[in-house]
């Protein structure tokens with residue numbers, strides 16, 4: 155035990171250093187998302203997140219969009235508490251059966267036009283949980299999906315690129 159404690163004191167933690175944030179790329183991407191949302195929707199983008207049984211890894215990346223590094227609200231992107239105020243549903247997880255009704259009701263409560271973005275590999279086909287009797291192997295089993303953002307989990311910049319691709323595909 156003493157040897158282990160001494161070794162840990164000498165070597166320090168084994169965690170990797172965080173990757174350097176590309177502030178310029180982030181600012182350009184976020185402002186393109188904002189401009190495209192204003193041009194295509196006539197307003198900023200409101201996003202409602204729904205966890206359909208995820209391990210929370212995807213949520214950590216989605217939450218990162220609101221931290222001091224990304225701070226997406228400065229570009230006009232907002233997470234909203236109610237689907238009635240949302241344009242986009244960001245859905246994570248393998249579509250757990252117990253979340254089926256909640257997702258259906260959230261989808262019905264979101265006004266048209268609305269888009270559903272499946273975030274992460276689980277949301278596409280169940281990912282690491284595929285085949286489990288507790289899930290439906292992807293959210294397309296319950297609601298129509300407009301875009302899938304791959305990754306386990308997708309990084310914040312990948313989320314932004316996905317939102318931009320979705321907005322650019324929307325007819326003006």
Ligand code: SF4
Nearest residue numbers: 208211274275276306
């Ligand atoms: S895609 Fe990966 S990080 Fe996201 S919910 Fe599934 S296992 Fe977790």
